[in-house]
Amino acid sequence: MELNHEIIDTPPRDAASVVMLRDGTQGLEVLLLRRHADSAVLGGAYVFPGGKVDSADSGGATLARLDRPVAELHARLGEPALSPEQAAAFYVAAAREAAEESGVLFLQVGAREIATHSAATCARLRAGESFAALLAEHGALLDTDALAPWSRWITPRRPSVMNKRFDTRFFLAAVPLLQEAKHDDHEVTEARWLTPRAALAQYRAHEIDLAPPQIVSLLHLMQYRDVAHAMQHARSRPPPLIVPEPVEDGDTRVLCYPGDPLHPVQARALPEPVPTRVVWRAKRFEPPQGFGPWLD
Structure with a gap:
């Protein structure tokens, strides 16, 4: 994964992602x-669907197939x-x-998933074919x-x-019981179930590529003991807004997040001990002190 220095003036495209657990x-x-x-977009990298x-x-045809009124979903998204x-x-x-990328269906018939x-x-x-x-x-x-709203990431004008x-908008979701993820073998060529620790260890060993939102999200997921804990936390607060702030520190590229001294937003968006910045080092983004404190 190569570093990009291009300034982009076009507005960001709306997108959604599911962090399946x-x-x-x-x-x-x-x-x-x-x-x-x-x-x-992120060719070869490992991402969330x-x-x-x-x-x-x-x-209208799609919104008619929702299990909740749109006003309720609007309030949940915050x-x-x-x-x-x-x-x-x-x-x-x-x-x-x-559904398209992983083959997992978040549907219900009557009151049953x-x-x-x-x-x-x-x-x-x-x-x-039409989803509706x-x-x-x-x-x-x-x-x-x-689907529990979890976070919102906006790519900066100088993307990384x-x-x-x-x-x-990132959502957390538990994979429904008895469903098995199966990648589409077109846009997606491999699927891996990994603990956040194992995923970051494979990234550190140059076995897989990850983009900064995935790196930081995996560090965040390490704070949860199980799916229920993660889902409960996601539903307990509004999704934080995260707009990375690129900063040059000599020859080192740094991405700062809310709560970092060099970020314009001083309030932390993510809980301790998730780092407020990552640095580009040896063709890898990593926390300033490396992954040792989390993995060793």
């Missing part, structure tokens, strides 16, 4: 998907500047992208209760690792 034998695990090496918000995500329909579209985009993986439904979604039409065909609603800007 499960409880494993070694503790909380997170799903990481490897983007195709030829992808224009997600993608851009489409116009259909806020369409962004008064958005309309209720715009807020709801982030939930839709998160669930749609999760859909418990089994539907490869046919996900394949049809990947082929371009597929939901209606199954008599299903989108299970927005499964790519030449596109996104305004991404």
Whole structure:
């Protein structure tokens, strides 16, 4: 992953991402998907399932398939500047992208979650069929209760690792029981369930590539003992806004986050001991003191 120094003046694109969790034998695990090496966005990197918000995500047919009123989802997201329909579209985009990229369906029929993986439904979604039409065909609603708003990241005008800007809402979600993630083998070429510690260890060993939002999010996830703990915390506070501030320290590139002395926002967005900055060192972003305090 090469460092990018280009200044980008275009507004960021709205996007949504799902940080999918499960409880494993070694503790909380997170799903990481490897983007195709030829992808224009973070090619070859391991990311959380997600993608851009489409116009259909806020369409009437789609919003009619939600399990909660759009006003309630608007309040949960905690962004008064958005309309209720715009807020709801982030939930839709998160669930749609999760289904397309990982094959996990956050749906419910009646009062019950859909418990089994539907490869046919996900394949049809990947082929371009309407999400709303597929939901209606199954008599299903989108299970927005499964998606807990967690954080909001806006790519700065001088991005760190790519030449596109996104305004991404991250949601936490427990993978429904009996469902198994299966990557699409098109946009995504590999799926790994890893503890946050194991993922960061593989990154430190140059076995996988991660972008700064994933690095910092994995450090954040290390604070949770299990899925229930993570979900409870996400639902207990508004999602923090994180706009990285690029700073040059001699020949070293630094990305600062809210609460850092060099960031314009002095209030911390993420809890201790998550670092308030990462530095570019040996072709890797890492905390200033390295990963030792978290991994050794």
